[in-house]
Amino acid sequence: MATPDFVLALREKIGHHPLWLSGVTAVVVRDSEVLLVRRSDTGEWTPVTGIVDPGEQPAVAAERETLEEANIVAVAEAISWVQVTEPIRYANGDESQYIDLVFRCRYVSGDPYPADGENTDAAWFPLDALPTMTANMEERIRSALEFTGATRFER
Template sequence: MATPDFILSLREKIGHELLWLPGVTAVVVREPAGASAGREVLLVKRADTGEWTPVTGIVDPGEEPAVAAAREVLEEADVVAEPTSLARVGVTGRVTYPNGDVSQYLDLTFRFRYVSGEPHPADGENLEATWFDTEALPPMSDDMAARLAAGLTPETTPTGFSFP
């Protein structure tokens, strides 16, 4: 799915100014059958940057973040997954898009359990969607690696923030 309609509507009013948005990252994990198989994680190769990442997306107005992440996994990779925990809360740096729009995201990273589906780039946002063994991951940005690491940690306490 391209830019959500509510963001296009906001952009009509504020132009390219900084827009603060809630975002989600879905770290979908599956345990393949067979004693020799290791744990796998779903990654997508983004069409806009060519980078491998977990599935990410924007939370629609009024949408629960975990529901948004599950929706994004289904829309982008045609995989059904269910959230098991909130793994990380973080803030991205400012992103300036080629058209001049500036955004920054509050990112909520969720760990998901795979339910069904064979991954493929379902909505045109990605070039590829596939499973990677967690011991043989492709290169990715430090930010995406941190989100992935948090989602692969079986802790239930979110990381990435501190209390005063």
């Protein structure tokens, strides 16, 4: 996955030590379909995810990541879930943990394809025929689809 320049600069100072980051998950919905990407690092299908750049509004980050990763223009409409992910150790030894803001996003335009090299595929999936995903990714999608106007907060 492409690492933002600000993270690379921090890594020069802290090495592989744990780094706390802000992340977004964009659950893009079009009628009865959801946009998924196949990650190039793990091969897993997920909604679009990404890191919020310093000073960037999280909703803008969700929309930007969707365009960059899948060539889809989408509008972030609501935060359905705020969670802290489990710590992650990457293949290069870097450790991170994220506060993840799950956005329900409305499709505007575009045809999905893996636009930036972070993914090997991007496609629409019917809600009743999703590929196998981790339980947490399934929950991110569910939280966006079942959003009723009240954001879910983990306790």
